Amino acid sequence: MEDDDPYEGAVSLSQRAMMGATQARAAAYLDKLNPEQRQAVETLDGPVLMLAGAGTGKTSALTARIAHLIHTGRARPNEILAVTFTNKAAREMKERVGRHLGGAIEGMPWLGTFHSVCVKLLRRHAELVGLKSNFTILDTDDQIRLMKQLIVVANMDEKRWPARQLAGLIDGWKNKALTPERVSGRETAAFDNRGSELYAAYQDRLKTLNAVDFGDLLLHMVTIFQTHADVLAQYQRWFRYILVDEYQDTNVAQYLWLRLLAQGHKNICCVGDDDQSIYGWRGAEVGNILKFEKDFPGAAVIRLEQNYRSTEHILAAASGLIAANEGRLGKELWTEAEGGEKVRLIGHWDGEEEARWIGEEIEANQRGTRSRAPVSLNNQAILVRASHQMRAFEDRFLTIGLPYRVIGGPRFYERLEIRDAMAYFRLVTSPEDDLAFERIINTPKRGLGDKAQQRIQIAARENGLSLLDGAKLLVAEGALSGKAGGQLRLFVENITRWHDEIAQASPATAVTRAEDDDLLIEPAEDGVAPANDLSHVRLAERILEESGYVEMWQNDKTPEAPGRLENLKELVKALEQFDNLQGFLEHVALIMDNDKSETEEKVSIMTLHAAKGLEFPVVFLPGWEDGLFPSQRSMDESGLKGLEEERRLAYVGITRAEALCTISFAGNRRVYGQWQSQMPSRFIDELPPAHVEVQTPPGLYGGGMNGGGFSAGAGSATMEDRVSRADVYNSPGWRRLQSAQSRGISQPREARHMTIDASGESDYEIGDRVFHKKFGYGEVMGSEGDKLVVEFDKAGEKRLLASFVVPAADADDVPF
DNA sequence: ATGGGGACAGTTTTT
């Protein structure tokens, strides 16, 4: 216990009450743990690295550990720092810790996302980096707008040097904990040699606006810790135990932040899985987890490898695949569960075909089949590499009326209407919020366009006023004539009136009202009654009504307008949970999410990234084609590192499945409107054959085909069979096999066999007539790399793999 | 000031 803490008494009261209640349930949270989990829970002192594979009960161990810390009196809840990446994870941990300790655990103020914890810290020490404690947190929109202005001011061509790119650059620097002064080396060449200059200008501008972006939350705290030893020491002492979830996803700034804080008691427990590191492209450093033992000498490394999620075939397929990666910490999942179905592998003609087949499979699963019990739609998911792949499924499912839900679309608070509404609330609560002003001054249209806005800008700048005050000045001077003048007057009067209403409703409370968070902040003043009259909700409603914003959407004829109005209602409803508008605004940027609790049975469609941490009995993994998955861009930009991250993504995908995992690929796919022939993913070659079953969709590539010239094996065959016969899964893969051997036009001729049958060598020659399922008849004009150049009679010239055409004489053999 | 059309680009995403 900290003797120097003046507020100890206040909290330890509630603390003791809680401990008392806890005592009775003698550590029930330990009972259900396996030996490794238990070790991870009970190894309390010193650094601990918990390597927790997919589905190994990581959260159980983590939450039990927290419970154990509290239960054994090692730390009080508010002396434990526990950070996650997502609000969802934080919420879940809070809930489960509460359950372990018998409910009502409200005293864990430092369990949250990196960002929410940093906001809390930064509000307290804002002045150390030149901010006021009521700083606003900008959303990406605001950032881009601001940077655009700076680029214009810097006299740069905003076409050649888009603000988006600058934003990405600066974000990257912040992820690496680089302040403008610290940007060095070849980085300075970035953005026409003016990157760091613009970065500095941007930071200046933020300071003037009393604003931060997401990256700043971490960066400012790191800066403060590095430059104010006393502040750092205070927290080093305070946080007796530190826990970090998804450590493999931490970036440099987060790493530094953690390392600084952990230097005190050195009780840091990081949980992660190097095999599931899939966020390198946004600054995550797998290196952090790989070098943990170096960073924290004497660290205990505990591996959780017993998997409680998937069948042995699924685990073996995933393990076999990920084994191709180098520089792993090493870990192999195992399970007690025996049996189960092998991972299924299927090739399709094209993307639509793939979607059609998967749709049918899902419906069949839903009904139940001879060999499978019915699986509800909620228990089935389609995981794609890139969101544009979702479209084929949505199209298909809409036509057949299969209910689906897309996970991870635009976040609630990122939506246009929510941002607009928030800007109104922001401006009303803080009239000096210029970015909010800019956003809504002409939304809805008030006839206040560029010209009017420029005059406001000038008036504000010349008099050192906020934009709203500048506007007031113009109104007072009657500087704007006609319609614009009247509209501007109305606008400023409205804002002012609403602002005054807030002041009356809750006189000078709120902003500094302490949360029952921790011991370092001043305790809440007694006698401040919580403002439960919900007047702020009605005010918010009126703001949206009287500003004409609601009306704007009511008059909007586009199909999304009703949804937007619906969202606005939801937003207002969300306000009820807060005491006032300020409180709402302070939290909303960090915690609003999209968790609509839907009750209807639906199949889920999401990206592999969005699927991390989730699990489904039935999982479909479509689009396993080289260039799409692994993504060409990843490989181009990051080479082997990129490929390995893609492989981890594949690993994440497979390990989401509990009972049935189906991987598929299409031979042809429309990419930006152009048909392209696709190669099966090299990851397919890396799957251990013994755990994969190659299937042939009915009517394609096999099953019941006439004159196919290869084993029909209707329905399925084990992969070993296929490999011995066709040898197409010969690593390093079909593609390299073909491209390396591409001595001119020399390709297997059986178009429909794809990976199934590469035998039957026969060469095409210039002038040969060929047939393609989609393009019809054509003439071979030559070759290019591993592709044939074919001039089709109807479809024109195409480049495609020889395996997708057949000699024209064999056209009858092609199904359909 | 505003809306329509042409040019252009086009992974993965949390906070």
Add this chain to the structure above:
DNA sequence: CTGTCCCCAT
């Protein structure tokens, strides 16, 4: 082939 952004014509 889309969707987005910006410019220009109204």
